[in-house]
Amino acid sequence: MSNQNVDDHNLLFISQMYPNVYTSSIPQQAGDSKPAQPMRRRRKKGVAVAEQGGDGSNGWFRKRKLSDEQVRMLEMSFGDEHKLESERKDRLAKELGLDPRQVAVWFQNRRARWKNKRLEDEYTRLKNAHENVVVEKCRLDSEVLHLKEQLHDAEREIQRLAQRVEGAISSSPLSSSVSIEANQTTPFFGDYEVGYDGDGYENLFYSPEYINGFEWMSPFI
DNA sequence: TTGTGTTTTACGACCTCC
């Protein structure tokens, strides 16, 4: 273990055994009546460095990780209420031997983590829902395809039957009178129309007369 | 041991509310 690591280990150990040791050891600025700040990292704009009264190289200003017990207590408190009113902050700080500012910062960071977790969970939920919708769409697409195939087969069958009916009529002795009747009113398949649904597929529309027509024609088939 | 990615602690800037 290097000297640096020994130093770190000792500092961490001391901080856990005596939570106040760092805050009470940090040099106070002349005339500053506020409690000493625990650790201030160097910032780009220099304000915090001035507060530290040093460049941080002496080790006393290194970041101090909170002990497991401190974190456990903070977590319990956070579980009760995510917001931190002044009174509770001071009480927690006193109980845990921390600077009230540290407690406030811990809650800020904890709220941020909680929010991230919530967003992550929400993202996962929406992603799963989306996947389910995609699967359902695939199933429905496949069903539509299947139904269109069935429709196409039905159209072919109708066409085949119509040709057979036409052949039977033309070879029948009654064919001339039937064709006259057919010309006068509606055609034999007058109630059967082929339309266009705009989707590249033909639609068949037929009314009950179509069925009657078949019954009527059955002796000729 | 060291490089690298992640987590934790802390701060500055800015916003909202009373």
Add this chain to the structure above:
DNA sequence: GGAGGTCGTAAAACACAA
């Protein structure tokens, strides 16, 4: 205007593979 919130980020602490 001050207190306390969020957001973005710096830097220390930590974990871990190579």
